[in-house]
Amino acid sequence: xxxxxxxxxxxxxxxxxxxxxxxxxxxxxxxxxxxxxxxxxxxxxxxxxxxxxxxxxxxxxxxxxxxxxxxxxxxxxxxxxxxxxxxxxxxxxxxxxxxxxxxxxxxxxxxxxxxxxxxxxxxxxxxxxxxxxxxxxxxxxxxxxxxxxxxxxxxxxxxxxxxxxxxxxxxxxxxxxxxxxxxxxxxxxxxxxxxxxxxxxxxxxxxxxxxxxxxxxxxxxxxxxxxxxxxxxxxxxxxxxxxxxxxxxxxxxxxxxxxxxxxxxxxxxxxxxxxxxxxxxxxxxxxxxxxxxxxxxxxxxxxxxxxxxxxxxxxxxxxxxxxxxxxxxxxxxxxxxxxxxxxxxxxxxxxxxxxxxxxxxxxxxxxxxxxxxxxxxxxxxxxxxxxxxxxxxxxxxxxxxxxxxx
Ligand code: T4K
Numbered sequence: 278x279x280x281x282x283x284x285x286x287x288x289x290x291x292x293x294x295x296x297x298x299x300x301x302x303x304x305x306x307x308x309x310x311x312x313x314x315x316x317x318x319x320x321x322x323x324x325x326x327x328x329x330x331x332x333x334x335x336x337x338x339x340x341x342x343x344x345x346x347x348x349x350x351x352x353x354x355x356x357x358x359x360x361x362x363x364x365x366x367x368x369x370x371x372x373x374x375x376x377x378x379x380x381x382x383x384x385x386x387x388x389x390x391x392x393x394x395x396x397x398x399x400x401x402x403x404x405x406x407x408x409x410x411x412x413x414x415x416x417x418x419x420x421x422x423x424x425x426x427x428x429x430x431x432x433x434x435x436x437x438x439x440x441x442x443x444x445x446x447x448x449x450x451x452x453x454x455x456x457x458x459x460x461x462x463x464x465x466x467x468x469x470x471x472x473x474x475x476x477x478x479x480x481x482x483x484x485x486x487x488x489x490x491x492x493x494x495x496x497x498x499x500x501x502x503x504x505x506x507x508x509x510x511x512x513x514x515x516x517x518x519x520x521x522x523x524x525x526x527x528x529x530x531x532x533x534x535x536x537x538x539x540x541x542x543x544x545x546x547x548x549x550x551x552x553x554x555x556x557x558x559x560x561x562x563x564x565x566x567x568x569x570x571x572x573x574x575x576x577x578x579x580x581x582x583x584x585x586x587x588x589x590x591x592x593x594x595x596x597x598x599x600x601x602x603x604x605x606x607x608x609x610x611x612x613x614x615x616x617x618x619x620x621x622x623x624x625x626x627x628x629x630x631x632x633x634x635x636x637x638x639x640x641x642x643x644x645x646x647x648x649x650x651x652x653x654x655x656x657x658x659x660x661x662x663x664x665x666x667x668x669x670x671x672x673x674x675x676x677x678x679x680x681x682x683x
Contacts, residue, residue: 279658282665286598288672293654294600301476301604302646304539306531314527323523326503330526335486337533338471342453342463344488346495349521349529350502353450353472353485357383359519360468360487361418363497364444368415373403373429374610375631376422380448381611384420390621392416393612395628401563402429404630409437418444421466424607425575426478427565428457431465438466446470449488453479454540454572463488468498473525478539478574478644479532481525539645543573546643546652550576553656557663559585563638576641577606578659579634586666589637591673595662601642601655608635 284290318330331349339347350356361370361384370384374393381391392411397404401424408419419438421429429447438445445465450472452462463469468491473484487498500507505516521529532539551562559581565571582588589605596603610631611617641655662669 279661282661282669282672285595285658285661285669286600287595287676292598292600293658294651296600298601298642298647298651298655300602300606300640300642302642302644303475303480304478304532304535304542304645306528306535310534311527311531314530315524318523318527325520325522327520328523328526330523330530331521334481334521334526334529334533337530338486339488341533342461342488344461344464344469345490345492346488348487348489348495348498348502349481349526350485350487350498350519351521351525352483353448353470353474354379354383355502355517355519356470356472356485356487357446357448358386359498359501359517360446360470360489360494361387361389361420362501363487363494364418364446364467366444367417369413370418370420371403371408371411371416372420373422373424373631374612374628375401375607375635376424376448376611377450377607378611378614379450380420380422381617385620389417390415391611391617393610393617393626393628393631395630396634397430398630398634400429401425401427401634403434405430405433405437408434409441412437412441412443416441416443418446420446420448422448422450423452423455423462425563425577426452426455426462426572427563428452428455428462428569431457435466450474450477450485451575452572453477454536454570456569456571458569464490467491468494473529478543478572479529479536481521481529481532484521484525484529540572542645543643545649546647547573547576549649549652550641550643550656553653554578554659557585557660558666559583559587560659560663574643575606576643578639578641579637580639580663581637585663587662587670587673589639591670592659592662593639594673594677595669596639596655596658599658601658603642604640605635605638606640608638610635
């Protein structure tokens with residue numbers, strides 16, 4: 278067990294873990310169930326394009342979320358692109374910068390201009406007041422993101438979208454199984470988009486879904502995900518291949534059966550991290566609303582270096598050296614990526630909350646692959662660093678200073 282700073286790998290000690298401990302190690306459902314479903318698909322020789330497993334998966338997801346339509350896609354990014362196209366978005370779309378880059382990329386693939394908006398420091402989602410101030414005659418929509426499965430300001434954004442005649446989409450990539458005021462995320466706005474990527478609480482290897490209560494929007498997404506075929510030998514729109522295959526649907530169905538176990542494992546890890554990390558100077562664990570269900574799939578710590586005397590990036594460096602591959606989700610904010618600075622300079626603006634929070638957050642490993650022993654060992658490393666913040670910070674500064682000659 279590491280008790281002194283010298284024990285840390287970054288200062289010459291042995292790494293705590295022999296093998297990397299990742300953020301995003303997939304949750305694996307009951308293998309027998311998955312194999313059984315996969316065998317069925319192989320026996321049927323129906324492997325993609327509206328197969329029976331896909332149909333069942335879509336029905337079960339729609340019922341679980343309490344939404345009329347679930348149209349699955351090959352991944353969440355294509356789901357976002359299809360939702361934007363089916364909803365008829367044009368011109369400018371207001372979107373947070375503090376998100377995974379796919380949220381913004383999907384808009385640009387549709388020829389739309391992302392207008393990056395700052396986030397509210399309580400929800401970590403779009404700041405409604407700033408959204409309102411960014412609306413122009415070219416604005417067609419708002420895309421909110423339920424970051425880490427925490428609901429963004431759904432009511433305020435719905436009110437603004439309704440009053441200003443804008444479309445409202447939500448990127449719910451992280452939010453499967455989470456609720457807002459008793460209603461499942463995935464059922465708000467014109468449409469919401471899920472991701473079932475391997476790293477998500479429920480995965481289909483790769484996958485996504487557009488969820489909506491709007492019949493024509495759902496029909497349009499279905500149509501577009503299959504190349505825009507309106508009949509055999511007839512294509513009436515610019516579609517794409519956005520289909521989910523049967524192996525993915527089998528994984529999704531088996532995973533739905535195991536979802537309560539996944540969430541329970543996440544919850545246990547989350548609670549243990551909270552207990553272990555309580556009271557450390559300058560460190561907070563991002564909380565979930567206890568009044569609503571959450572999937573607890575992201576354990577995110579925030580490090581305020583004014584109080585901890587050691588910055589997030591130094592803590593990150595310490596963890597990496599221990600083979601704990603914590604992630605800076607979502608740094609530095611989309612508007613800071615080279616591509617967006619080059620291509621959308623006019624939309625560049627100062628986003629103080631985005632800048633501050635993206636410099637403070639760190640996602641820690643969790644999920645069914647991570648047990649209490651691993652959580653405790655990771656927490657102990659963080660405790661050691663944070664309790665010795667000034668000394669650790671200054672040693673790291675010296676060790677990694679570019680001008681250091683020894
Ligand atoms: N909107 C939001 C808000 C999103 O967060 C995302 C995706 C999307 C939209 C788009 O949805 P998709 O098109 O992806 O369905 C990852 C994921 O690729 C991405 O799905 C996710 N968000 C984002 C937050 O993280 P990377 O490049 O950081 O992930 P990757 O593939 O390096 O995986 C992370 C770690 O997980 C690996 O270092 C190791 C571990 N891992 C990963 C895979 C794939 C495993 O242990 N096993 C695996 O099979 O982007």
